Each structure stands twice: as structure tokens, then as C-alpha cells.
Amino acid sequence: MKFSDIPSHESAKQRLRDMIDNNRIPHALLLEGPAGIGKFALARAAAQYIHCENRIDGDSCGKCAACLQHQSFNHIDTHFVFPVVKRKNSSGAVVSDDYIGEWRDFLRDNPYMDFQQWLVSLDSPNAQPAIYVSESEQLVHKLSFTAHRARYKVVLLWLPERLNVDASNKLLKQIEEPFGDTLFIMVSNNAKAILPTIYSRTQRIELKRLPDDVIADSLITRYSIDETDAMALAHNAEGNMITAIHSISLSKESHRFLELFMELMRQSYQRHVKELKAWATDVASVANRSCVSWTIANGLYARISFTISTFRDSTI
Structure with a gap:
């Protein structure tokens, strides 16, 4: 995912570029804002830019080994953390890696991170997925090793508001005393629900709703919709690309x-x-x-x- 692949959010992109280019990346960064606006895509683009071996004109090259690994969701120094559910007939611990196949498919098909579709991917449309303490424990173990191929290990954490209490407390210690080569990029749809002690230790970038014309252009390009219909759908979606796509579906x-x-x-x-x-x-x-x-x-x-x-x- 490159910055140029993401519509709108130009000021946020520039802020991220400046942080990375000047080597002033906070150890815990939070992208917050409403759902359906491309926050996680922006987090992915930032991680790829951090690891890119040949940055060009303020963007990742998309061609080096690191970029290709990012595009296949296989970069060895990038760790994904996301809400999951306990599998049926399983009483053991559950972590994101248990669903990594479903996660990769979800990312390919849902650049705007449709939470309802993630529930379908989990085969649990009525569930309330969470990030459990076992996840935090495994993550601490992973991060104890030095980065393999890059200067930084990057943790992309989707929906930190779904950390349960034990997981939040375990992760808090890691954020308070981070490894020098570790960066957290968190993406939240509801920042008010994040543990206050974690929230206060992040540097935050607030993202706004998408403009109607951006949504309309995307609908026209992806679904060959009439321009008038696309603008009507975009207006009714109130800046949320997921809502607009659901309207078509x-x-x-x-x-x-x-x-x-x-x-x-x-x-x-x-x-x-x-x-x-x-x-x-x-x-x-x-x-x-x-x-x-x-x-x-x-x-x-x-x-x-x-x-x-x-x-x-x-x-x-």
C-alpha cells in the first residue's frame, strides 16, 4: 500500500512523511477517526514507507523487496494485531496469528476495513471479537527479538478499543518501556473506548470523513455507476466509504x-x-x-x- 493509493488525507500523509523522513517517528502513533475513511490503509502505507529501500518523491517505491513483502502482507518485521474470536470447540488461548490467512484475504478485499465483513471472515457474524491477553503476551515475546531486515519493527494494531482489560494492561507496559527498534501504529474507530493510560501515551493524528466527491469518484471507477447516482450515494454515506459500498450491495x-x-x-x-x-x-x-x-x-x-x-x- 502506497500513499498514492489512498484518496484524500493529504495533510495526514505529509505529517507521516515528515515524521519518517526526519527520523522523528513516535514509538506509539494513533490514527483515529470514523470508520470507512481509510485509516488502516494509511497505517499500512506508513509501515511500507518506513521499510521501503528506495523511497521516491515522498512515497514508497512499490518495487523493492520490502515493498513487495508488504503488498503480500508477509514483511517479517511487520506484525498485525486485530480482534479475534475463540474458535468453536477450542478452550485454549487465541491470537491474531490463528486467523492470519483470513486476515490477509480480508485486507485484500476490504481496504476500508469493513468490520461486519471481518465478522463474516471469522465465521461469527454475531460475535464480539476482542484482543486477548494471550495476544499481548505473544507480542511481547515477538518484539523481544531484534528486527530482522529493517531498522524498525512495526506493529499495526487495528481497533485498540477492543483490547480487553488484561491485554490493555500488558500492552501498556510495552508502550511505556518500548524496545528501541519497535513502533506501534494503532488505528481506532472509537478512541474514547481505548484505555486512557494507553491513549495518553500515543501521538495522535485525527482523520476526518471523506469528501463526497472522493467517494463518488471511487464508486464510478470501481462499480461503473452513473455520476449522478454516485454523488447521491456518496452524500447519503456521510463520508463513509463502507456505507456507500453497502448501499450498492x-x-x-x-x-x-x-x-x-x-x-x-x-x-x-x-x-x-x-x-x-x-x-x-x-x-x-x-x-x-x-x-x-x-x-x-x-x-x-x-x-x-x-x-x-x-x-x-x-x-x-
Whole structure:
């Protein structure tokens, strides 16, 4: 991820460049602001710029070994920390590395860090993921080793507000007494929920909502949407790219559910119980693929379950 890949936030980019170029990087940096504006993308770009072996015109080159490793999320001196859930039928400790495959896929598909989609990636759409004390313990162990290929080890921590109490206290000591070659770049959607003692020890960059024209341009480029429609979606999204993208998805899903509903009516009228059960399975599959459609799909699933039950009772 390069700075040039990220729309808007020019003053924040320049501030990060100045810190890095002048070797005045704080050991704990916090990017805070509303969701859906590209904060984590900016954190990734900063980490790549720090490690880049051939910076060009205030940006990483995108071609050196370090940049290529960053682009595949495999840089040896970059550590990711993010909220996770305990796996089913597992009573042991859980850490980010347990979900590193899902995390890499999520980063590729969600540059604006759609939290609901992260829940889908965790196969836990109704869960409340957290960062546990086991994560902090493992991180302290990792950071005790010197950097392998770069001057600095960089920890990219997504949503520090989801650190549980024990994890926060463990991490606080690391932030208060950091290793000289370690940098923390944290990204928060709700900075007020971060442990105050951690928050007070960070240097903060506050990011604002995205301008409507930036969101509209992205929608036009990525989804070939009419300019007027794109501006309307951007205005309604109130600076949140995730909301704008969801609006497009919701429109497509609404059409899909209309088709499903019509199929339900046809099969119900013909009293095809076997086909109705297959239909219900199809709806459940759609719901599992999209958190946006979860409520609608569950409603239809409840309707078909009731219909099947009614047919069964009427044939007894």
C-alpha cells in the first residue's frame, strides 16, 4: 500500500512523511477517526514507507523487496494485531496469528476495513471479537527479538478499543518501556473506548470523513455507476466509504431477495415441500455470505420454516 493509493488525507500523509523522513517517528502513533475513511490503509502505507529501500518523491517505491513483502502482507518485521474470536470447540488461548490467512484475504478485499465483513471472515457474524491477553503476551515475546531486515519493527494494531482489560494492561507496559527498534501504529474507530493510560501515551493524528466527491469518484471507477447516482450515494454515506459500498450491495441483494420471494410463492402455491426445504437452504447460504442481507434472509428463512411446518401439520 502506497500513499498514492489512498484518496484524500493529504495533510495526514505529509505529517507521516515528515515524521519518517526526519527520523522523528513516535514509538506509539494513533490514527483515529470514523470508520470507512481509510485509516488502516494509511497505517499500512506508513509501515511500507518506513521499510521501503528506495523511497521516491515522498512515497514508497512499490518495487523493492520490502515493498513487495508488504503488498503480500508477509514483511517479517511487520506484525498485525486485530480482534479475534475463540474458535468453536477450542478452550485454549487465541491470537491474531490463528486467523492470519483470513486476515490477509480480508485486507485484500476490504481496504476500508469493513468490520461486519471481518465478522463474516471469522465465521461469527454475531460475535464480539476482542484482543486477548494471550495476544499481548505473544507480542511481547515477538518484539523481544531484534528486527530482522529493517531498522524498525512495526506493529499495526487495528481497533485498540477492543483490547480487553488484561491485554490493555500488558500492552501498556510495552508502550511505556518500548524496545528501541519497535513502533506501534494503532488505528481506532472509537478512541474514547481505548484505555486512557494507553491513549495518553500515543501521538495522535485525527482523520476526518471523506469528501463526497472522493467517494463518488471511487464508486464510478470501481462499480461503473452513473455520476449522478454516485454523488447521491456518496452524500447519503456521510463520508463513509463502507456505507456507500453497502448501499450498492443492498440494491443488488434486494433484487436477489425479490427473486427468492417469488420462488417461495410459486413453490408454496404448488405445495412442493421438498423444493421448499432446498429453497430454505439456499436462503441460509446467502445470509452466511453477506451480513448486509442477514436480517432480510433470516426473515425469509423464518417464513419458509413456518410454511413447511404448516404444510406438514395439514397433511397429518
